[in-house]
Amino acid sequence: MKIVLIDYGAGNVQSVKYALNRLGIEPSLTKDHNEIKSADKVIFPGVGSAKAAMEQLKASGLDELIPTLIQPVLGICVGMQLMCKYSEEGNVKCLGIIDSEVKKFKPGLKIPHMGWNNISDLKSPLFQGLPTEHQVYFVHSYYVPLNEYTIATTDYSNDFSAAIKKDNFYAVQFHAEKSGDIGEQILEKFLAL
């Protein structure tokens, strides 16, 4: 099985790579279009600002490629936000795969939403067989509101999408690669899709 980790200069790809290594997978880190297209599974990480990340995607033409992928794709953190159509972070147009905006948490809350939080209303094979106590690690200041593609919900003052899915595109707001054994189980489920 060929796993590609999109390496476009805006992700902590190393952490995701190490997490996959712990599962016995050696991913290929690349931004080469042909290599990404030919992969069995694609992981699309991201940290930092949505605007800077979109600029990086555009610089390598990945903004055109990613929405056309047909194999299972997993967005992580900012990778998930970039799959939406627009982000309030830098008021930037994103990939438009998921018909949703990305909003800033309301004032008065501690930002970033940082640490371990529950995920509930789980509606995907990604979460099959998780133990009843399942917290995952979040670090983000912007969120995807609940929408028809939401497959997991988290509460931080308001409910937001902890994960979304549309067709072959899956995405998690939390850092599955840093979410302990639970995170590794979720990555394994994605790899088994």
Add this chain to the structure above:
Amino acid sequence: MLSKRIIPCLDIKDGRTVKGVNFIGLRDAGDPVDLAELYSKEGADELVFLDITATHEKRKTLLDLVTRVAERINIPFTVGGGISEIDDAYALLKAGADKISINSAAVKRPELINELNTHFGAQFVVVAIDAKKTEDGWKVFLRGGRDRTELNLFEWAKEVEERGAGEILFTSMNHDGTKSGFANEELARLSESLNIPIIASGGAGTMEHFKDTFIEGKSDAALAASIFHFKEISIPDLKGYLKQEKIPIRL
């Protein structure tokens, strides 16, 4: 609900874990990677590594250690010590660190916080503040409490937030090593006046101290070293206790 975090801190010297009492009299508490893995398996929510040697020649040793930690453990970790420019932070990011912590370098050149924020985002930037109560109020200290500055703790913390830190790690030098509890009054004041998470550090001695800092101190996370290293409190016991006390915690 967002859980309160328990963070063991591993002070690193020459690639080994150490912890002093009031920052002097260091004792050896084991191999950092083994300890990191043990804590991770026991339920630690994050880890902090503070390189207290951080001399130029030892930098490579630290980066190797960071990579070994990143390969083996599956929870987030912060690395601090000797970071004074963007390149230092970038090397640590590349080695696998999730966050970096700066202290003296931020006091000497506060713009560093802005620069780190721009390059890596707030989530990557923890600013550690060591402070001590003096006749002139709470003052920021450097070099493990040896050098006094004229900065007021609360004013400096505000500036740190405004410049783009994602988190503040506050150590009370009055409490550190005393095992008499965290500086909850000051922590609560920081937590109420700022909109970024606050990590309490210095003074943990009992499980009740953790409960107190989460309730009275309004801390988002609590950090401790020796009580974990010397097995005076085990993380599973601590988390079980906090759960029983209705503190939101990850089990």
